[in-house]
Amino acid sequence: MSGRRILLINPNSLEATTAMMVAIARSEVPDGFDIVGATATRAPPMIVSADALDAAAPEVEEIAGAHRNLYDGMIVAAFGDPGLTGIRSALKLPAVGIGEASMRAAAEGGRRFGVATTTPLLEARIDALPEALGLRSSYTGTRFADGDPHDLMRDPERLRAALAGAVEACIVQDGAEAVIIGGGPLGEAARKLQPMFTVPIIAPIPSAVARIIGLITARAAG
Structure with missing residues (x-):
């Protein structure tokens, strides 16, 4: 190889x-x-x-x-x-x-999974992904970080805090057993969030x- x-x-x-x-x-x-x-x-x-x-x-x-x-x-x-x-x-x-791959990873073992991200205008497109992958029954929905996506990207600490709130909502309110951090530009934030939660945080x-x-x-x- x-x-x-x-x-x-x-x-x-x-x-x-x-x-x-x-x-x-x-x-x-x-x-x-x-x-x-x-x-x-x-x-x-x-x-x-x-x-x-x-x-x-x-x-x-x-x-x-x-x-x-x-x-x-x-x-x-x-x-x-x-x-x-x-x-x-x-x-x-x-x-x-990265959307497809992270959803397949999140759903492994029959886990229920949600998405935490920053882009509410993409909600319908995110919702369509698990449907297309045959994972609709495992998908608990998407939660969005509070704040403008561009403003959040300019402030890594604020971005992490806002995404942490969205992750918490996925777990506590929606019953997600794994949460995807939904976005390539959120890659560093995903890494920082992983040790903060007991459920798997999936980095795309x-x-x-x-x-x-x-x-x-x-x-x-x-």
Whole structure:
């Protein structure tokens, strides 16, 4: 498995977010794998609406297509998985999205799971993911951090506190047995929140890394 390369595509246009997500992903990969980042240029710095999510999909597919011969697998690193369906249709490569991967991880063992995130305008899209994955009966719903998403991202301490409140609501009010921190740009916050709770706090980037490595390994084994 020496020299396997994974492309992490950031559908948001902020290079600093890409660097953060790549650093998290690299900390999760075993020897013989590497993660490289690619950043969208036509999207906003942070996708917070359904329209922006839809608009991001074509560029994500373009990035994937331009790198199709250079990588062994791809990760779409925005929680709505924009462009993932198109990548799978067009390319003969393993590809995963952080939304899909984290929901599959959260639901392992029949756990009931919720999502804590910052983007209320994406609620309908988040709700659609477990339906598409056949996990609707395990999904307890999404809770949103108090505050404007952009303001929260500028203040890591406030972001963590607001997300902690949303996680608590998922557990106490909704009965979630695992909670996903819903968003690639929330990767660092997810790590800080994990030791604060007794239920599993699912970080999407490590979930996607584990899933893509499994797919690449299975494909190589034939």
